[in-house]
Amino acid sequence: MENRLPFKYGKLVTEDFFVNRENEIAQISSLLMSKINVTLISPRRWGKSSLFFKIAKELERKNPKIKFCFIDLFKTRNEREFYEYFASEIIKTSYSKWEERLEQAKAFFKHLIPRFSFGTDPTQDFSISLDWEEVQKDPQEILNLPEVISQQKGIHLVVCLDEFQNIAHFDDSLDFQKKLRAYWQTHQHCSYAIYGSKQHMMAEIFEKKSMPFYKFGEILFLSKIDNEHWKKYIASRFRKTGKKILPKLAASIAKTVDNHPYFVQQLANSVWTVTKETCTQTEIDLGLKNLLDQYDLIFSKELDGLSNLQLNLLKAIALGEEKLTGKATIKKYGLSSSASVIRSKEALVQKEIIDTFNQKITFLDPLFKIWFKTIYMKLT
Ligand SMILES: Nc1ncnc2c1ncn2[C@@H]1O[C@H](COP(=O)(O)OP(=O)(O)OP(=O)(O)O)[C@@H](O)[C@H]1O
Numbered sequence: 001m002e003n004r005l006p007f008k009y010g011k012l013v014t015e016d017f018f019v020n021r022e023n024e025i026a027q028i029s030s031l032l033m034s035k036i037n038v039t040l041i042s043p044r045r046w047g048k049s050s051l052f053f054k055i056a057k058e059l060e061r062k063n064p065k066i067k068f069c070f071i072d073l074f075k076t077r078n079e080r081e082f083y084e085y086f087a088s089e090i091i092k093t094s095y096s097k098w099e100e101r102l103e104q105a106k107a108f109f110k111h112l113i114p115r116f117s118f119g120t121d122p123t124q125d126f127s128i129s130l131d132w133e134e135v136q137k138d139p140q141e142i143l144n145l146p147e148v149i150s151q152q153k154g155i156h157l158v159v160c161l162d163e164f165q166n167i168a169h170f171d172d173s174l175d176f177q178k179k180l181r182a183y184w185q186t187h188q189h190c191s192y193a194i195y196g197s198k199q200h201m202m203a204e205i206f207e208k209k210s211m212p213f214y215k216f217g218e219i220l221f222l223s224k225i226d227n228e229h230w231k232k233y234i235a236s237r238f239r240k241t242g243k244k245i246l247p248k249l250a251a252s253i254a255k256t257v258d259n260h261p262y263f264v265q266q267l268a269n270s271v272w273t274v275t276k277e278t279c280t281q282t283e284i285d286l287g288l289k290n291l292l293d294q295y296d297l298i299f300s301k302e303l304d305g306l307s308n309l310q311l312n313l314l315k316a317i318a319l320g321e322e323k324l325t326g327k328a329t330i331k332k333y334g335l336s337s338s339a340s341v342i343r344s345k346e347a348l349v350q351k352e353i354i355d356t357f358n359q360k361i362t363f364l365d366p367l368f369k370i371w372f373k374t375i376y377m378k379l380t
Pocket residue numbers: 008009010011012013017018019020021042043044045046047048049050051196197261262263265266
């Protein structure tokens with residue numbers, strides 16, 4: 001029997017916490033192996049970061065020439081921070097010894113004069129700072145690093161840029177994107193995997209013809225994980241910890257939260273915690289109730305930020321109304337006019353409460369949807 005908790009959420013999932021994604025792994029791996037850039041878009045917490053770590057691990061194991069470098073743009077607020085972080089991470093990934101990093105960095109930078117700093121653990125804490133005035137004049141030496149190193153070392157660097165939508169917040173973002181694109185599109189020996197949430201921002205960056213990253217690579221939209229896989233996973237995690245659950249109930253846990261990866265793991269954990277030996281519907285209900293209680297305050301606050309019209313529209317969506325701009329729906333929910341429905345919908349999308357999938361408007365957070373219907377609207 002295992003001692004650790006059998007479900008994991010809020011962190012990257014690996015090994016036995018990682019469910020399926022076989023098709024995505026095969027497709028993305030083959031694109032990257034052919035040096036085709038990949039862009040992956042999905043709402044928050046559907047499993048983008050975990051997927052790329054998994055792909056990296058598999059490809060690096062199979063092919064010693066491939067090396068993944070992970071760059072999380074969540075940590076960078078402007079162009080200057082980006083360049084320093086980018087250069088540091090590319091060099092850190094490509095060379096393991098600090099002497100080598102120093103020596104190589106000095107060789108690569110001919111115009112930009114780098115300064116180095118090492119922390120208490122020189123294998124981990126290594127960073128480069130650069131003269132911003134010089135970088136602004138020409139960032140070429142930095143942006144070409146992946147290509148130059150790949151070529152020189154005879155390796156294939158895969159540069160993974162996570163939370164990429166963050167660059168939309170940089171000053172002069174468009175200009176910056178143009179610079180990235182101008183250098184990166186000439187690269188032949190390395191490739192780029194770009195992913196992020198905030199679907200609308202990502203779609204804007206990659207799908208608009210007028211934007212620099214248009215047709216930079218293959219654009220993929222991540223889907224959720226099928227109920228069948230969750231059913232097996234949940235049942236096996238219960239079994240491993242000496243508890244029982246029928247496959248049908250395991251499937252129903254995942255279905256309750258629309259098979260959303262993060263929430264399936266979270267609800268399964270909550271149900272597992274209240275299960276002594278055998279899980280029945282009672283334990284599922286209790287596990288769900290505990291989660292709803294836990295989030296009550298946060299969800300209430302979320303509603304405080306909505307106008308009455310937005311709230312009414314949310315009710316109509318929660319009840320599965322499809323013709324939101326139809327006269328009958330407008331009257332029934334007090335939505336004022338079709339123009340105001342459209343405005344409210346836009347606002348709810350901006351606030352990341354709802355989004356459109358396969359032409360259907362849905363709540364992004366399945367737990368919030370349950371709370372909204374059962375606690376707020378008092379429907380059962
Ligand atoms: N393949 C998977 N198998 C099992 N659980 C998963 C899987 N992918 C994601 N999850 C669940 O979803 C959570 C979020 O995963 P991850 O951080 O990889 O998603 P993300 O899309 O990168 O999220 P964010 O948008 O917040 O960066 C994980 O902690 C885990 O609970």
